[in-house]
Amino acid sequence: xxxxxxxxxxxxxxPGCRPGSTPDxxxxxxxxxxxxxxxxxxxxxxxIRDMAFSIVRVLNKDGEAVGDWxxxxxxxxxxxxxxxxxxxxxxxxxxxxxxxxxxTSFYMQHLGEEAVSCAFSRALRPGDMNFPTYRQAxxxxxxxxxxxxxxxxxYSNADDPLHGRQLPIMYSSKEHGFFSISGNLGTQFVQSxxxxxxxxxxxxxxxxxxxxxxxxxxxxxFHSAMVFxxxxxxxxxxxxxxxxxxxxxxxxxxxxxxxTFAARGHGFGIASIRxxxxxxxxxxxxxxxxxxxxxxxHGPTLIEHVTYRAGGHSTSDDPSAYRSKREAAAWPLGxxxxxxxxxxxxxxxxxxxxxxxxxxEILDGVIATQKQAEAVGTLGGGKAPSPRDMFEGVYETMxxxxxxxxxxxxx
Amino acid sequence: MASMTMxxxxxxxxxVAMAAxxxxxxxxxxxxxxGGVFRCTAGLQQKYGKSRCFDAPIxxxxxxxxxxGMAAYGLKxxxxxxxxxxxxxxxxQIVSEAARLRHRSNADFTCPLVIRMPTGGGIFGxxxxxxxxxxxxxxxxGLKVVVPSNPYDAKGLLLAAIEDPDPVIFLEPKRxxxxxxxxxxxxxxxxxxxxxxGEVPEGAEIVPxxxxxxxxxxxxxxxxxxxxxxxxxxxxxxxSGIDAEVIDLRTLLPLDLETIQASVEKTGRCVIVxxxxxxxxxxxxxxxxxxxxxxxxxxxxxxRVTGWDTPYPHAQEWEYFPGPARVGEALKKVMxx
Numbered sequence: 001x002x003x004x005x006x007x008x009x010x011x012x013x014x015p016g017c018r019p020g021s022t023p024d025x026x027x028x029x030x031x032x033x034x035x036x037x038x039x040x041x042x043x044x045x046x047x048i049r050d051m052a053f054s055i056v057r058v059l060n061k062d063g064e065a066v067g068d069w070x071x072x073x074x075x076x077x078x079x080x081x082x083x084x085x086x087x088x089x090x091x092x093x094x095x096x097x098x099x100x101x102x103x104t105s106f107y108m109q110h111l112g113e114e115a116v117s118c119a120f121s122r123a124l125r126p127g128d129m130n131f132p133t134y135r136q137a138x139x140x141x142x143x144x145x146x147x148x149x150x151x152x153x154x155y156s157n158a159d160d161p162l163h164g165r166q167l168p169i170m171y172s173s174k175e176h177g178f179f180s181i182s183g184n185l186g187t188q189f190v191q192s193x194x195x196x197x198x199x200x201x202x203x204x205x206x207x208x209x210x211x212x213x214x215x216x217x218x219x220x221x222f223h224s225a226m227v228f229x230x231x232x233x234x235x236x237x238x239x240x241x242x243x244x245x246x247x248x249x250x251x252x253x254x255x256x257x258x259x260t261f262a263a264r265g266h267g268f269g270i271a272s273i274r275x276x277x278x279x280x281x282x283x284x285x286x287x288x289x290x291x292x293x294x295x296x297x298h299g300p301t302l303i304e305h306v307t308y309r310a311g312g313h314s315t316s317d318d319p320s321a322y323r324s325k326r327e328a329a330a331w332p333l334g335x336x337x338x339x340x341x342x343x344x345x346x347x348x349x350x351x352x353x354x355x356x357x358x359x360x361e362i363l364d365g366v367i368a369t370q371k372q373a374e375a376v377g378t379l380g381g382g383k384a385p386s387p388r389d390m391f392e393g394v395y396e397t398m399x400x401x402x403x404x405x406x407x408x409x410x411x
Numbered sequence: 412m413a414s415m416t417m418x419x420x421x422x423x424x425x426x427v428a429m430a431a432x433x434x435x436x437x438x439x440x441x442x443x444x445x446g447g448v449f450r451c452t453a454g455l456q457q458k459y460g461k462s463r464c465f466d467a468p469i470x471x472x473x474x475x476x477x478x479x480g481m482a483a484y485g486l487k488x489x490x491x492x493x494x495x496x497x498x499x500x501x502x503x504q505i506v507s508e509a510a511r512l513r514h515r516s517n518a519d520f521t522c523p524l525v526i527r528m529p530t531g532g533g534i535f536g537x538x539x540x541x542x543x544x545x546x547x548x549x550x551x552x553g554l555k556v557v558v559p560s561n562p563y564d565a566k567g568l569l570l571a572a573i574e575d576p577d578p579v580i581f582l583e584p585k586r587x588x589x590x591x592x593x594x595x596x597x598x599x600x601x602x603x604x605x606x607x608x609g610e611v612p613e614g615a616e617i618v619p620x621x622x623x624x625x626x627x628x629x630x631x632x633x634x635x636x637x638x639x640x641x642x643x644x645x646x647x648x649x650x651s652g653i654d655a656e657v658i659d660l661r662t663l664l665p666l667d668l669e670t671i672q673a674s675v676e677k678t679g680r681c682v683i684v685x686x687x688x689x690x691x692x693x694x695x696x697x698x699x700x701x702x703x704x705x706x707x708x709x710x711x712x713x714x715r716v717t718g719w720d721t722p723y724p725h726a727q728e729w730e731y732f733p734g735p736a737r738v739g740e741a742l743k744k745v746m747x748x
Contacts, residue, residue: 190477195483198485221504393513393517395576
């Protein structure tokens with residue numbers, strides 16, 4: 001009899017903190033730095049299942065690098081990494097402001113997540129291919145892609161390499177191993193697996209990386225990527241950037257109340273690791289481990305970068321409407337730039353003065369580049385791509401119907 | 412020249428392309444060891460190895476998504492969706508990704524990809540093995556859409572599609588796989604043997620994309636058709652005694668408007684036939700184009716004969732299918748108008 005059962009009710013998860021309440025991360029388990037051991041790259045994924053529930057961390061609260069994931073980078077490399085993150089942050093601040101001034105339609109910043117893409121970039125080799133989302137511009141900044149070209153695209157001016165067709169920040173650079181960003185969420189994750197399969201089919205030595213946000217792991221493309229990656233043992237590193245928020249939706253809506261995003265890999269037999277995404281050294285060490293694993297033919301790795309989106313989702317977003325303004329400051333993994341700076345000072349390779357000087361120099365460089373870009377044009381002002389450009393490149397050879405339409409449009 | 416079925420012609424196109432170019436890879440559901448449920452890829456895995464022809468998980472968005480990644484790498488994937496009816500999970504990858512990659516990246520990345528799928532009805536496949544979704548693809552900028560109607564064209568068009576630098580949707584009318592079909596379902600089936608278009612040249616001869624073919628010359632009315640409907644239109648013309656000119660469009664996008672225009676200007680009348688549902692079907696586009704380009708030559712309103720706007724039925728297949736009787740009625744009506 002149905003009367004024997006109580007009425008059912010729907011569970012809709014809620015975050016721990018909304019505007020007006022006090023952020024509380026006390027149930028967020030953070031292992032101490034150095035606690036998670038570094039397994040060999042040919043490890044059986046089954047033997048490291050616990051790594052999907054822990055967090056690889058290198059920097060401790062005193063700014064020391066500890067444990068067997070430490071020691072991969074020289075002080076000079078670390079200073080370079082710090083400069084990359086400072087550059088990305090300064091670039092973001094200027095471009096965010098440029099959007100507020102009406103010089104572009106839209107911008108997305110990386111605030112608080114700079115370590116993820118900047119540190120990962122260092123583990124890759126020329127020819128490898130990233131399939132990024134819109135919040136991995138550190139791959140370009142750290143990879144040496146010209147900032148002027150990025151700004152020209154953001155401004156959709158006459159020097160925009162994509163001729164005004166694509167949204168600002170949806171960059172594309174085959175030369176720099178950066179696959180064209182779609183803007184549709186999740187689609188690139190399975191494409192990265194295909195690219196990696198192609199490398200294996202061709203007997204190549206290159207690997208691919210896929211990138212996805214915590215929210216978009218709910219897309220079926222995530223499942224597709226995992227099925228294909230595990231079935232064909234593709235040489236791919238699949239990255240989930242868990243920055244806690246998908247616009248206004250907290251990560252629990254995509255993940256449910258238990259487990260971790262990394263643990264999603266277990267059902268597929270994929271090596272799955274969580275890493276402190278605000279720890280430049282840890283991100284680099286785990287990226288290097290996973291890339292080596294892929295390159296050695298041991299198959300895919302799923303990495304969950306645990307971080308926090310300290311800014312809005314985009315310039316169209318106001319996070320104070322759905323989360324506490326104090327939450328970013330309460331985030332227990334801190335700020336990636338502050339942590340690397342502290343480490344370099346701790347080991348005697350950096351100082352407050354040098355940091356201030358570096359920040360000033362970097363900002364001057366960004367402003368100078370910005371002036372160059374703005375001298376060409378900004379959205380709606382200066383030199384713009386030709387309307388003719390929108391008809392070009394739909395196909396390699398323009399078919400008759402498009403030629404007719406272009407003529408009809410007057411170009 | 413050798414006599415072939417459409418299945419054999421498609422298989423041979425794969426074979427020729429794979430032999431000529433290591434970058435051609437073939438995969439899909441049941442495509443590897445077994446050679447596909449319609450056997451279009453039979454023997455390819457045995458001949459070219461498992462890394463160039465393999466079975467895929469039952470995941471159409473994954474099949475297309477990985478193929479896009481492979482194409483971006485520099486391979487030329489030729490993939491099979493088991494039935495056109497199963498392509499919808501891959502629609503986002505096709506529309507938002509494959510079709511736009513060249514444009515949005517300014518050709519930094521491109522997508523030379525062929526997506527094959529059996530289409531159309533006439534096999535009692537019901538609503539999940541009979542659909543004709545071509546208009547869902549012709550509506551998308553960046554795709555090419557091809558529908559062969561015979562073994563000769565199937566091989567040549569498939570080779571052209573594989574050579575093409577952009578993504579091509581290749582719809583194979585499954586009722587034509589083993590023989591031409593004119594819609595007289597109660598008559599004995601015919602095979603490609605002894606049919607002139609069943610004679611297929613050896614080697615890598617292509618049939619260019621974007622070129623229609625006049626399969627029956629006539630003076631009184633132009634019939635625009637593709638796939639199975641080409642034979643239905645020819646049969647209707649024979650049965651009605653009307654001097655119809657039948658154009659097999661072969662490629663829907665880019666469309667050979669020149670051939671259509673020349674014919675309609677000559678005949679002054681036009682009937683459009685397709686299996687797909689009517690509303691927003693490709694016939695609507697054809698009708699608009701003929702009206703725009705030939706209005707002052709038209710002597711009667713253009714008529715469409717199509718599948719009804721219902722899901723493809725099972726038991727009522729022949730009431731749904733636009734057979735020679737319905738096409739014949741349209742021919743008579745357009746001659747009166």
